[in-house]
Amino acid sequence: MDDIDFDRYDRIRPIRWTGEALELLDQRRLPFEVDYVRCLTSSEVAAAIHALTVRGAPAIGIAAAWGVVLASRAVEALDGGEAAVKLQPAIEELNAARPTAVNLGWALARMRAALLTAGQDWRAALEAQAHAIAADDLAANRRMGALGAALIEPGSNVLTHCNTGSLATAGFGTALGVIRAGVAQGRIGQVYAGETRPWLQGARLTAWELQQDGIAPTLVADAAAAHLMRTGRVQWVVVGADRICANGDTANKIGTYQLAISARHHGVRFMVAAPSSTVDMATPSGDAIDIEERDPGELFGLGGVRTAAADIRAWNPVFDVTPHGLIDAIVTERGVIERPDEEAMRVAFG
């Protein structure tokens, strides 16, 4: 890890705790406006998570943790146990903001556990836990960046999907952390970023984020991926995850599954990079994952301009499941799992 200048490659912070308020970099307005939304209540945080003001699996967990701290302002309790009971409605509201990323429930469970072991000092314990969740995420990303980059042979080009960078985490990123580390070590030449329709996390966020680092990505339409692979332009697909199941099946942004199918067909390797907080050993396989479906209106136009024919129906699932058999490596801060399956996951996380 010593050969990676993390600060050089990690300049954006989507979540700021001021001591009074939670400030969220408004990802709906990037890359045209860099503006922070101020949240003073847990309901405002839940609404911001639902609206994608803050997004990306680890980032929504961190934001929700600070949401619990904000909710605690309205609670009087003698100890952590009493506070946990009184904060339960706020925790449930935060947990319901989005269904697919396990990091949300994971972070809230960590906050609740901190309360249950705290005494009179439960307010300080809550705040310390929120800071720790963010600090652990940043450390995990740096570690997995180094581990993932080591798998990539010098001279490789990579394709990524959605946004998995500093904007989606406490910093550095998951898949984008691997890519940053690979670029820093001179292993990666060209970084291709898929647009990621309909919300355009790739075109709006990943492209902008890499530009801040001085890395010039090449944007491709999502539909160009198979051609990119067939013409030998990429050697690895590197993506993040919203939930990794007990058998290695992985939920990630819609379109990931077709990248994995295409990668296998063309002999391109496929890596999932995610912190261990994204691993959900209680969900046996991808069939059991609740896949979020968002407003079909997201498919009808761009930037407020309608592009679809009038009076049509649309279906807008925003995640899909990549079966473990299509994944060459899952990289977490705990290590690399090659060809993941139920047995390999049990050994690593059981």
Ligand code: MRU
């Ligand atoms: O709907 P989003 O933008 O929250 O979806 C984000 C993704 O699918 C990311 O790939 C995933 O959360 C990993 S982010 C480190």
